Amino acid sequence: MSIPTDGVVVPARVRGLAAGDALVPVWRNGIGGLTFRATGPGGIRYLKWGPRNDETTVEGEAERLAWAGRFVTVPRVIAAGGDDVEEWLVTWALPGESAVAPRWIAGAATAVTAIGVGLRSLHDRLPVAECPFSWRIADRFERAARRGIRLPEGLRNAPSEDDLVVCHGDACAPNTVLTDEGSVSGHVDFGALGVADRWADLAVAAMSLEWNYGPGWTRTLLAAYGIDADVQRMTYYRELWNAT
Known part of the structure; x- marks a missing residue:
């Protein structure tokens, strides 16, 4: 897991979710997943994208965020989805x-x-x-x-x-x-x-x-x-x- 420092190819799914907002890669995980910060007129969002895997799923994370958000400060989910190949999660940024x-x-x-x-x-x-x-x-x-x-x-x-x-x-x-x-x-x-x-x-x-x-x-x-x-x-x- 690391902050990407080399050239990062933005997946087509991420470009679509960004809807024209400026993208900066901020994280790469151990299974090839990428997280991008998207900045636009509506504010700052984070787009998490990765190959479908059996360890955790974005649907599972979205459920956990919804539950934990009743008690502590967590990112608010905008969208979550996936297919047989890839999955994605979009959240609003926390301040800081x-x-x-x-x-x-x-x-x-x-x-x-x-x-x-x-x-x-x-x-x-x-x-x-x-x-x-x-x-x-x-x-x-x-x-x-x-x-x-x-x-x-x-x-x-x-x-x-x-x-x-x-x-x-x-x-x-x-x-x-x-x-x-x-x-x-x-x-x-x-x-x-x-x-x-x-x-x-x-x-x-x-x-x-x-x-x-x-x-x-x-x-x-x-x-x-x-x-x-x-x-x-x-x-x-x-x-x-x-x-x-």
């Missing part, structure tokens, strides 16, 4: 910039603190009892099996899931949006949102900090979140993430 925008890479302490505060707020505000989606270990194993992924046997020796929250599902740094002042504007990319142990999110968030800001930021993240490190769970959920 991604936590990995150049200004926040340079101001990592502020960004990492905001990511921790924002993730804690998300976990505190989304109600577990009302959430219709799951991201628990057994469900992740089942989804991996459907996709033909054989997980390492060691992952079956899982820690207990005794601290359930509604997890973001991809709590990597780029998915937190910050205001100009460095506070949390909201979160994006909810394709895997569901109930799970809070460390399923925290482990991935901590791992992503090194990719984006360099080593040494885990303590800052956990302090901002308000929790002590759980090395066993962090290790397990990182390994599960990397395997799936």
Whole structure:
């Protein structure tokens, strides 16, 4: 996953959805999907496009955004669709910039603190009892099996899931949006949102900090979140993430 820096061919579907608005590629994922920012008279939109895949679907993300938007700030869906080959999701932009925008890479302490505060707020505000989606270990194993992924046997020796929250599902740094002042504007990319142990999110968030800001930021993240490190769970959920 990365910010595109080379020539990007804009898919025909994206051009049609943009309806003449100026397009800038902002993200490329690991399966060939692209996200574009579209700027026009009506405002700023984000167009997510990708090949149809069995891991998550834009229809599923749209459902999760609609549910989560009852409790927290998320992008408002404009359109979502797909066919046998491709899928797409169009949302209005949240105010602010991604936590990995150049200004926040340079101001990592502020960004990492905001990511921790924002993730804690998300976990505190989304109600577990009302959430219709799951991201628990057994469900992740089942989804991996459907996709033909054989997980390492060691992952079956899982820690207990005794601290359930509604997890973001991809709590990597780029998915937190910050205001100009460095506070949390909201979160994006909810394709895997569901109930799970809070460390399923925290482990991935901590791992992503090194990719984006360099080593040494885990303590800052956990302090901002308000929790002590759980090395066993962090290790397990990182390994599960990397395997799936």
